[in-house]
Amino acid sequence: MRRRLIFAFVSMAVMIIALYGVPRAVMTAELVQSSQTQRVDRMAILLSALVSERERVGPVTADLFKSLLRPEDGVTYVGADGDTLHVGATADGDDLQKTVEVKDGGTLTVTRSGSYVTQLVSDAVTPVIWIGVLLLFVSVIGAFLLGRNLSRPFVKLAGTARDLGAGGLSSEPEKYRFPEAAAIDRALRDSADTLERRIRREHEFAANASHQLRTPITAVRLELEDLSLWGETPPVVREQLEHAVQEIDRLADAITQLLALARGEAAAESACAPLAQTIHGAAERWRQHANATGRSIRTDDLDDALGSAPAAASQILDVLLHNAIKHGRGTITITAVRRAEYVTVQVADEGPRPSGNSIFQRRPEQRTATSGEGIGLALSAELAESLGGHLLLEGDETTRFSLILPARD
Incomplete structure (x- = not known):
């Protein structure tokens, strides 16, 4: 924000200086040029009058012009008889000049050096340029100061927002001028x-x-x-x-774990049990329910090499088996394999795979619902995250959930 404010103020200052300074410089240059042109015209008229008066009493000589000319001026006089007299600076292509006719015949040409006029224009325009540079410098300083003063409240507000997110918002409000x-x-x-x-x-x-x-x-x-x-x-x-x-004990443990999850405590710190035993227990609990719907639950050979898992893993398996019985088809298969530091437990059925991973997200209508319908997978994903693992939906055509947990010996 500070950079944008500084850029905006400096740009505005440059625009104002340009709108004022450029026309001012052009007008000053034109005024100097016009003034010098008028001087040359008046000098030509004055010298032609002097030449007319001098011709009445004698010949026109260079001494007549020398005392009246500046180093940057020059005069060329062509008499009625064709004689030419030149005094002063030599004429150049960019000089100012004025030619007038003398009363008794002949012409008189007055020139003023173009470089001298250019120098006068430069001397007149230079103060305007320096004023513009000074104003630009002051504008930049003012933009930095103004940008800092305008952005300071928002920097404090950002700190207040961070404190709000961290839960350490001070009770004393800040005093703002804006x-x-x-x-x-x-x-x-x-x-x-x-x-x-x-x-x-x-x-x-x-x-x-x-x-x-x-x-x-x-x-x-x-x-x-x-x-x-x-x-x-x-x-x-x-x-x-x-x-x-035993089921009542599991219910009490589930209440304890959900309360700990609501408080932000780690579910991984709860009591652990052998993972193979946990998987077999979950399969036995839901086997009768599956058989009542004409389906079956099959578990592969599991060994003690799977290690142990927190009690919350049992709740996740219950949700996955309930979801497979309610929404899936065919035989439900539970497999588990240990790879390095992680254990993967897969619950698969023969039903079509849901599209996307939106089933793990709580919909707005579920956030305030009291029935608990449709939040099982979202809660299971949160439990898996609290255990240091992940709950994924895999498979191409059929449904297969993978629960990945850190291995515990």
Whole structure:
């Protein structure tokens, strides 16, 4: 901005100086030229009158002209009898000259050196040029000072915006001489207050929701544990109750991880489990659901070389399997391979591949939705990023999701 302001002011100054100085210089040069031409004309008339008076009393000699001529002037007198008398500077092609007729016959020509006239024009125009240069220099200095003063508020506003982004906006507002800059500063500070209140409400909501959910979840878990410990409970029912307790524990872990993600904490710092076990567990959880729709889930041979993964990886696999069952076709295949420092887990089905990667982006209507419909893949991508990995949509014709995670031994 400062450069553009300086360039604009200097350009305006140059334009004004040119519009004033060029016509002024031309007028000065023409005035000098006209003045010298008039002087030569008057001198020719005066000398012709002197020659007429002198011819009445005697011959015209060079002494008559020498006392009246300057070094840059010259006179040529041609008498009635044809005699020529030249006094002073020799005439040149660019000299000013004036020829008049003498009263008793003959002609008189007066010349003035062109170089002398040029020098007079230069002497008259030079001050105009120096004034223009001085004005241009002052304009440049003024443009720098004015540009700095005008841009300083916006530099401060940029710092205020950076502080707003970093969350360290000072409470003391800046004092600006320009009302526009003061208005922008007030708008930024009002926006900062609004954002702070909104973020505080969201954090309070997340904490309250977590607390309100944990209490009934804990109560249900205790009741299920009590039922599983009753002697009258059949073994088959006890097995289902223990499975339900495990799912409740997973639900509590998911709430904890989502709360940590909302607070900006790293999900990778949560407890880890063997990745092969996590994959098999996710496949078993969704196998009955897939079989109910006439489909199947197949997992390749997995070994312990895959290492471990944070608990959030289980949530991502649940979303991918649910998405494959709901939107995909055919057999669902889960594969995993470790390459150097990363592990790639792929969940594929035989359905057509969605176009683009917009399925990982939250649409505007989903940002304020309360049902949670359509945000699973977007949330999974964010969880993968928090784990230091990526969630990608691959494949050419069929759907294949790849979860890339850092390898953990």
